[in-house]
Amino acid sequence: MAPQSTKTTRRESPSDEPAPERPSTEPRDPSPAVTRSLRILGALERARGPLTLSEISREVGMAKSSASNICQALENEGMIDRVESGYRLGIRTAELGGAFASQFNQVREFFAAVEGDPVLRGHVVQIAMLDAPDALYLARHEGRRQRLGTPLGSRLPLIHCAVGNAMLLAMDDAEVGAVLGAADFTPTTEESVTSPEAVREKIGAGRGRGYAIDRGESFPGIHGVAVPLEPWQPGDPRMAVGVALAASEAGDAVVDELGAALLTLADALTNPLSRRP
Template identity: 35%
Template sequence: MNGGPKDADTPEKDAVRTAETMFDVVQRLVENDGASLAELAAELDYAKSTVHRHLHTLADLGYVVRRDGGYHVGLRFLEIGVTARSGYRGYDLVRQKVEEIAEVTGERAQFFVEEHGKAVYLARAVGDRAVRTDPGIGSRIPLYAASAGKAILAELPEPELSDMFERMSFEPVTEHSVTDPDELRAEIEAGRERGYFFNREESLRGTHAVGVSICDPDGEVIGGLSVTGPSHRLNGDRLESEIPDLLLGAANELELNIAHM
């Protein structure tokens, strides 16, 4: 009989499980900065033969390499990552501006984009006094825990923003993280009026950040630009006036340049 529900053990389901297992292996290699076959099997609770089969396939395709007595992700992923990053409109302009801001402020500057409800580091640069504590390019943090993430949320039309709120877990990153949806909405409204957003130890203890949004000529949000520094240095007028003015000027310049690409 055609058209009925598929059995749970169909080849399609098996293929999905196989793909999920392979990505579990890759993700654990990334998180552990490499691992042995035994370590992977134990941590993932898979049979060694299953893990070995996936590692062998990944190695044959160039995505995994063996060194230092274990397995590591290969540089083939770098090719994919660079392609994904370069696909964002205005990336080269953004990267240059992030480097300029880091040099001028002496702090850490970064640019985030939203992907699957998370803020993803797309570009970053560090000044001569910068705190070097962020997880790096491609890493993800909750949108509500980043100043630039809040700036991105503020640009979303209401139906999309409400849907995003529904999908958020609102789990705290630090004890200062905003985990109440009503409080976050109030912050977003206040930030819309100011034009910039704050992160006061919400993603990392001892640091503050200021963020602004970057939009395309149609008003669609591209991402968020921010500056992060130690809370004892990024406070008062520097936090609430000097850095915001710098970022708003940078955002205006970026948006004009992107519009004329």
């Protein structure tokens, strides 16, 4: 008779079993390298000046070696430049920004239309588009040597700047409510509105006169007058066109004259095929 085996089989306890994988709550990044590249470009945009490789890696939260590889690729494509003090945005980004703006008919027609207007040609005139809760500046006519207006690519809160207010004039109550719900009412200047009620009051006054006014709400001593632009074709973003001028020049008669000229300009920048007889 064969002796019975004393060997026992060890049974795994629940703690020994591999834990089931938990589904990730984060969406899968289809292209991590592209995402990291965009984060680096965003960091340089916010910095508005050169950043060292160490500063970039800290800003975007990646290893310095990874940041170095991506910066090299971006530099090769002209998206960033290497300078003595680090990296800065390259000329290719300016080309892309210009291409983005010029795809809209109103921007392409803007410069000739302003030059042809005897009132507006001497002023700083700008086009901005809606990127709620901000206005994003796309095009600029330099009418004077005075350093007025907002640099291209800049953003200002819709609730404060004239072009932003002008876009609000063209919105229905639901759209206005959505903008006000997302707005930051931290004042930019002593003149800035600080409540939804104040914005709605400005909208009512602007609709009554046909154009929006910014009396130093975005920059001290700088006033703005603006009107909304009707989208050229379906799918185009909301836009507005406005004038920036020194507060010392912004008397009621001048503002009224600029408002009337801007309304004429907006009519010239409307798609002729969309005009009703």
